[in-house]
Amino acid sequence: MKLKKTLFAASAMALVTSTGAFAETITIATVNNGDMIRMQGYTDDFTAKTGHEVEWVTLEENVLRQRVTTDISTKGGQFDIMTIGMYETPIWGANGWLVPLDDLSAEYDVDDILPAMRDGLSHDGTLYAAPFYGESSMVMYRTDLMEKAGLEMPDAPTWEFIREAAAAMDDPENDINGICLRGKAGWGEGGAFITVTGNSFGARWFDEDWNAQFDQPEWKEALTFFVNLMNDYGPQGYATNGFNENLSLFQQGKCGMWIDATVAASFVTNPDESAVADSVGFALAPNKDGVEKRSNWLWAWALAIPAGTQKEGAAKAFIEWATSKDYIELVAANEGWANVPPGARTSLYETAEYQEVPFAKMTLDSIRAADPTNPTVDPVPYVGIQFVAIPEFAGIATEVSQEFSAVYAGQQSVDEALEKAQALTTDAMEAAGY
Amino acid sequence: MARAVTTRRKALNTAIAWAIGLLIFFPILWIIIMSFKSEGDAIKAPLDVLTSAWTFENYGVVQERSNYSRHFFNSVLLAFGSTLLGLIVAVPAAWAMAFVPSKRTKDILLWMLSTKMLPAVGVLYPIYLLFIQLGLLDSRAGLVIVLMLINLPIIVWMLYTYFREIPGEILEAARMDGANLRKEILYVLTPMAIPGMASTVLLNIILAWNEAFWTLNLTAAKAAPLTAFIASYSSPEGLFYAKLSAASVMAIAPILVMGWFSQKQLVRGLTFGAVK
């Protein structure tokens, strides 16, 4: 009797669930970045609006990647929403591992998503992940130090100018490095930076037949320039500096310039966290004089639903809530416009209040200047600017960037590193059947 | 036994030993100090850190951001559960090896130890697939079993070495008095083996508490212990030394305190039969 009752209750529950009206608990895997942690703080707003509860699994980026990749490729079904990037989305979408986001509600206004972001998170024209925030990269510099050096930063500087400015601002006596850049191994860290630097020197990962290109002069020029620049004017130990290390350095006033993600702009201009908040200027990421491509990348942290989840309805409701205009307004009302998740929606940049935020225009210009289908001067067979959207890339680029980091640490020469990079890339591509 | 030493010699020993002890302990002390500093102060030079203001704010932030009590509860459950389960399986095995040894006993023992050499990263996929099939992902039961299995060889070996030190004649005598196997284990063996069992239990709780590969990779929200809690505080954006320190203190304090209180038992038994 009791069993029957339970069964009945269970099937009734299933019935309600399938209509999507029943309150559910969804599990979301996310990265421990500031904007995501802020989002967790507003979970109550979502629960109040929809009745659904949220369980958060917040992990550091590398652990998160390892965790969600294992789960999705084995169809483990542990998460109802995964926080993934522009690299994973098209690959997973192509494999049919993600729920297409093609039936979002009208008030969500999917057309408001910045075209560059939308394209990067789609496969064959279908959106598979909604951008929570998007970024490009740009130059952040200390206006006070520039002035002291008697220089003026153009809106679109060249690498040559960056080098000149770094030399002028470098002041070891006062613990100020001319420039801080990523050198840390890892495809998403220093690997991303050196790839875009390569683009701005006309280098590319692969030619149209998927041959590795590290034996080409452009790569040698780009890497040599980077190494010289950083050895002369960069901070001690830059071989292990990633986004976060450089952010702390800049916030402490130890960098004259920093070229990195546009989202960093809100951190370095936040007086609570940054000692130099009121003297930061912005410019487009540099290029080599005469090369048409700049070194700015394109990235989005986005929310996607793994195919096979039982709670698709609630998951979609969450995505619509977290990446909506309303969420942006909610954050703006509570923490100010400078702290809203940037780079995802066109309407944000049309908001009068947001246009007053000092980095808004440069962020938008940088994002617009990025073209994932044409990352560098010569044609390439791949999509992606600071990455190559093929499954093998993460592994290859991590190993390549480890070779480069060994150069930054003074453990091998540029030529040795490029030779090894060429060999291991060729080898891995062969293994993958190219 | 009593060694006559001069007071001077003793003072010298004391000074050196304390200096080394403090040196080894210093990193932990430093985490504790850092956890009570603001983020801005935590990156200053050591002397400035010490003289800066003390604050509880990091603990507040960590408490607010993470579900510490759930992670803590899971850690306790996994550590104690896997140890208990391990004892249930290991005690009979160790008993048999110690009191009814055969030619192959030592081979079996060493083989058991060698199963610990399987590199976990190499078998993540197989185990993950297996856990999906069995529906054990993100379940405490699944993790208790895995943690029990990876520590089982250590438990068996430790118990074996303690049991072996129990003189066989006592068991003979008990048997003569009509004790059956169950009574023999319960009333004769167990009391004698308690110190050894205690340190086995302690060591295994420590190992299970600190296991960070399987507990991280086989869990999501429900069963994740403190190792997952820590993974959300390593290198986020901005300054994080103080928050990382606070989270670290919260993750290691329970086991540290437990370890200190029981260090006598732990030390007494932690010989692996190394001492005759």
Add this chain to the structure above:
Amino acid sequence: MATQHSRSAARLMMAPAVVLLLGWMLIPLSMTVFFSFKKFLPMRGDSMANGLDWVGFDNYARFISSSAFWPSVQATLVLVGGVLLVTIVLGVALAMLLDQPMWGQGVVRILVIAPFFVMPTVSALVWKNLFMDPVNGFFAHVWRSVGATPIEWLSQASLPSLVLIVSWQWLPFATLILLTAFQSLDQEQLEAAEMDGARWPQRFVFIVLPHLSRAITVVLLIQTIFLLSIFAEIFVTTQGSFGTKTLTYLIYQRVLESQNVGLGSAGGVYAIILANIVAIFLMRIVGKNLDA
């Protein structure tokens, strides 16, 4: 004394442990061996359900011919050997010291064993950030305060730094086991030797060391088992760069970063073989020592 009856009872009592461990070893192992002969690229849509292509020994050949393979074996041996050396040498010294009469022995012992209770991830994170960071780390501040240029620990001295971190975690374990061995040392024998005019080094080599050999063997065995599979410390600190890519880490890279399960599984089989070579070698010594 062992009757037929007690023998079969004993077998029955050992059965659960043996069966469980056999399963824990054989099931993943056989799956690993199976994958190692297959092309298994999950990101390319390969899955068990779709069937996997047989590729013979391709994965094995590729894994071993990779330029990262031999350096990884070397890194593994250096790391394991380095930690063993440091913990045993310092462990003996420390145990000898703690065995001496002193005030507050209990407290000192608590201080010394504390690192053993710290999670490997926490220890790695704390060493990396709070101590070894070349800008804000404790060491950097100390170095600068005496006018020296801070060392970039995890890039310029990556393997020694890792040995330091791991040794800090395992020194308490070695010290404790060696301490118990010291406490059972026959003082009269030592005193007699002293009377006979044996100098301290002689007494140490001929009386103390032989007495400690069993304890040292145990430390060697247990630590090797744990050290061969070290992962968290590398994952947190260097991510395998600057020559710290051990065999375990290389397998991780192949399986999870490159998403090549077949190749990684072949690496897993190599790792198991290496572990067993070490194990056999160890057991030769241990077996002899444990019998005594």
